[in-house]
Amino acid sequence: MAISNGTGLKTHAATHPVWKRWVRFRGKDGNIYGGEPANPDIDVGQAIEQNIDVSVKVVAGNSALNYNAPFTGETQIIDELLSPISQIEAGTVRCVGLNYKEHAAEMKLAIPNTPTVFLKASTCIASASEPIILPPNVDYDEADYEVELAVVIGKQCKNISVSEAADYILGYSVANDVTARKHQDRTSQWSYAKGMDGFCPLGPCIVSSELVPDAAVLNLKTSLNGKIMQNGSADDMIFNIPEIVSYLSQGHTLLPGTVIITGTPCGIGISQDPPRFLQPGDQLRISISHGLGTQICQIARD
Template identity: 35%
Template sequence: MRLVMYSALEAPRLGAVCQNNVVDLNRAHHAYLAASGDDCESRDLADALVPTDSLEFLRGGRRSAEAATTTLMWVLEQLRAGNFPTGVWGEKLVQPLSGVRLAAPVLRPRKIVCVGLNYRDHAEEQNAKIPKNPILFAKFDRSLIGHGEDVEYPAVTEQLDYEAELAIVIGRSGRHIPVATAMDHVAGYAAFNDITSRDVQFADRQWLRGKMGDTHAPFGPYLVTADEVPNPGALKIRLWRNDELLQDSSTSQLIFGIAELIAFTSASVTLETGDVIATGTPGGVGFARNPPVFLQAGDSVRVEIDEVGVLENRIVKRS
C-alpha cells in the first residue's frame, strides 16, 4: 500500500494511492462498514481503526492495516464495476492524485534520525575512512515537507547542498532491538532529501545547525509499506538538479544496512512508531564534485528510488 497525507480544501488526511487516484481511507472505511451491513454505530470505534492521520494509523498496527486493506479492496471493486462510491454523507472517496496536495507522509514523528557517511561511494569521493559505527545526527519536525512543497534557501548559507536518501519509518516501537528481528519494526519506506547548508556545517565542525533548517527534509511522496519493498538493500537511488543527473547509485552501497541501523539506534534510544530514519546518501553530493555544484533559487530537485517513488521540490529564496 502507498499511504499519503493529502489535502484538497481541508487539513491533510490519510489516503492510499491507487491507479493515479487517492482514496480517503477513513471515509471509505465508514462507507464500507455501512455498505456491508456492519451494525457498529460507534464512529469513534471506526475512526480508531482507520483514523485520518498516518501516525495514528501506524499505531493501530496489524488490525488497522487489515481494515485499510479490506476497505481499499472494496473501493477498487466498486470502481471496476463502474460505480463511484461516496461517503455516508455523500462526500467524495476517490480523487485524482493530480488534484490534491501532498504533505509529508508522517507529519509529526517524535524523532528524525539521520545517518552520515553511510555509502561506500560517498566515503570514497571524500577519501574518508569507512566508519566503524553509524554516525547519527538529527533533524526536527519543522524540517519535514512533502512532495511538491518548496525548500527554503536560508540567508545563513551560500552553499545549499542536496542528499538523496532512502528513509525508513518505524512501525512497531522498541528498545534494544536485535538485528535478527529489526526488520519486523519497519512500517515502510519513503524518499528523503537531506538538504544541507554545507558552509554552516563545516564552519561549526558539527552537523546539527547545517542540517536542521526549516523545510530541509523533503520526505515522500508516500509511505510505501514494507510488504511492497521485499529487498530494500538493492534499490536504485538517483537525484537530478533540474535535468542534470547528479547522484546515481544503489542501496547495495550502504555500509550499515537497515537492520543494523535500527539495532544500533535503539541501543541508545527507544524507537517509536512513526519515527523516521534517513539512511544516508550515496556519492555525487555537491560539495564533493569538481567543481562543486550547489543548489540555487529556482532549481528543481528530484529524488527517485525504485519501488519507492519520485520526490520533487523547488528551491525558493525567501526575502
C-alpha cells in the same frame, strides 16, 4: 499480540497495514486524509507535477501508524500533497551520515566502524512537492542535496537485535538531507547545518515493508535541472537497514512514526568539479525505485 476490539473479544494485531503505499494529503474539501493511491503504479510526485488527478482509496483516520485501520470505501483526489508522516508523528529525525562506500571514497574519508549519527528537528520535515526555501543565513554557495532512503518505524522498540529489526519497520520513503555546507564545516556537530526548516522533504509516499522485504534492492537517484547527479544502489551501504535500526535502538526508545534517514550515495554537489550548489529557480528531482516515487522541489530563497 492480542488486543481488545472494544467488544471484550481479543483479536490479533496486524503485522502490516491494509495499505501497500501510503500518502497523506489535503482533499479538495479541505480535510486531511490518508490512504493508498488507486493506481498502484502511479508516481505520485510526477503526477502532481503534471496536474494529473491522483485518486486515493481512503483509510480510516489520517495516520499511517494505525496497523488496524480499514479502507473506508471512500475515494478522494489529492489537492495538496503532505508529508506521509507529520512533523508531530515523526518527532526528531534520526540520521546516519557517511553510509555509502562510494560516497566515502569521493569525500576521501575512511570507512567508519560505527554509524555516524546526528539529528534533524521535526520542523525539517516537508512535503515532496513544496519548494525548498533557503533562509537568509545560508549563502548562495553552500546549499546541497542528498538523496536518502528513509525508514519509518511502525512499532515501539528498544534494544532490539539485527534479526528483529524488520518486525518494527512500517515502510520506506524518499528523503532529501538538505545541507548548508559552510555551516557544516564550522563545527563538529551537523544538526544546525542540516536542521533548518524544510531541510528534510519526505515522500511522496511510504511503501510498506511488505513490498520491500530487502531494502538493498532499491536504487536512489537525483537529477538537477535535468542532469543526473546521483545514481546509486542501497546495496552500497556500509551499514544495512537492520543494522542501523538495531544500533539506533540500543538504549534509545524508537517510537512509532520515527523517521530514520540512512545516508546518501556519491554525487553530492560539493563533490562536483566545480562544486554545484542549489540556486533559486533550480528544479530538483529526487527518486527511489520500487514505487517510492519522486520528489520534485523548486529551490527558492526566503
